[in-house]
Amino acid sequence: MFCFKRVRKPAVAKQRTDRQAITEDQKPTHQTAAGVYNFSSKAAMETIDSARDDSVSLMISNPKMLDCCNCFKPLTIPVFQCDNGHIICSTCNPELRNKCPQCTLDISSKHCKAIENLLLSIGMPCPNTKYGCGEKISYLGNSKHGEECIHKPCHCPYLGCYFVGSSDSLTNHFNHKHGVSQINFSYGYFFVVSLMSNDIVLQEQNDLTLFILKSSTMALGKAVNICCVGPNFPKSEYSYDIFARTEKCKLKLQSFAANVNRFVSTTFSSNFLMIPSDSSEPLKLQICINPPMMQIFIKGSNGKTIIVNVKSSDTVLNVKLEIHYRQNIPVQHQLLICEGRRLEDDMTLGHYNIKAESTLHLSLRNSHMCHAS
Structure with a gap:
């Protein structure tokens, strides 16, 4: 569902018929390959009066019509158009040397204002609305918001549980439904964990944030690291220290917990501590997790x-x-x-x-x- 801004023209003394209004103000020049009329509309260029501005909700049955015909990704401004009506995005246009990839006709150097105005007017709810996000975003700003939205869905790390929700709802869910299966800890304090299994859930006892202590048996020993269960933002904010002691050595890892919104058995970050195996006893680790500023x-x-x-x-x-x-x-x-x-x-x-x-x-x-x- 998309929401379009609708501009109301100022009242005029002489009222025109609908047919006259279409003929004079919105004369169609041609139909594009995407099936959208390219209007030369005076109304589209007028300043919106915020006091009288409103919007209408419309359903676009095929959102792919707003994709570039070359890379098939959502269009970005400026938009270009070939003589046959195929639409090209701003990223692809310089690479095509003014030749349409669909029909080889010339691509005009002029912007396709009709499509640009359409893209600028489209607003939509965040895809994570059902997980608690109330943001209304523009069509052009969709990808940026998607990368930053704190309401990205997260999957419960408990084996056999299919709960999906925002990070806040997940932490509450895990605490109430699986509260006896995790190890509780406090930020900034060391605690001891025995590697009795490959994946151990850790939960901070105050803000209830979930972490996974991941271990994997390899030829050289045990590889261990920690991930934070939450929206998979590129930058991690939680740092941690892992100390391990074997009969022959002492090892330490200082790193940042990668963010993962869905934990699977293959989840493993590039930073890990390799601990040589020299005993059949479960390995004990000293761990300290530090919160972000x-x-x-x-x-x-x-x-x-x-x-x-x-x-x-x-x-x-x-x-x-x-x-x-x-x-x-x-x-x-x-x-x-x-x-x-x-x-x-x-x-x-x-x-x-x-x-x-x-x-x-x-x-x-x-x-x-x-x-x-």
Whole structure:
């Protein structure tokens, strides 16, 4: 389903018939090979009055009609057209030397404004709408949003479970349905894991993020690494350390957990630790997973807000020390409140489920210090 912007022309003193309006304002020049009329429309070029702008929902039964006839990918602006009506995208046109790949006729150097205006007017819901994304995106911005959407579907890593949902719904699902099958841990602290199986699910006990400890037996020993279950963004934000000790050596791997939205037996990142096998006993690993940096807002009683870069493993005291450093407010005078709860110094931000762009309210114990906030 696509949503098109519709432009309403200003009212005129003399009303024309529908036939006259079509003849004068939207005179078709020819029909393209894609089956779309190329209009020379005055209305299409007029400025949209936002007060009177509206949109209509239309169904395009064959979205492939908006694909380039050479690479068969969605069209991008500028759009070019051969003398026979075949449409070429901006990427392919320079490579074709002005010859249409379908009919060998010349490709015009002029843009196909009708198709360009059509592409600019198309809006659509994100493909991940059913997983919680409420964004309305343009046809031309679809691929960029698709790469960045935080609501990409993720598959449950539990063997035999077919649940699919956003990363947030998946973590809640796993915690409630398979809560006894994973190893719980806290960010920034080492914990010990025995490699009793090839794939072990790890779950952070505060924000419930899921990780997979993957191990694979190879000729030289055991290869191990860690993946994060979530939208498969190119850049990973979680770092980890793995320590292994055998009878003959000590080994260490520092790396970043690759993001995977669907874990299969062949999932394995390019960074892994190879541990020689010299014992029949299950191998024990020491693991520490570190959360990404995030920004939170500290709002003082005077309405001023500062931005602080933190990790969910940081304590409330760490945040107060940063406030003291930047605003010279003694730690003992600070009270930090989030969603009506007073935050205790020795608890982590993750314990209070404080996420990126959360706002903490700063109050002062002594009234004579209020001017410093």
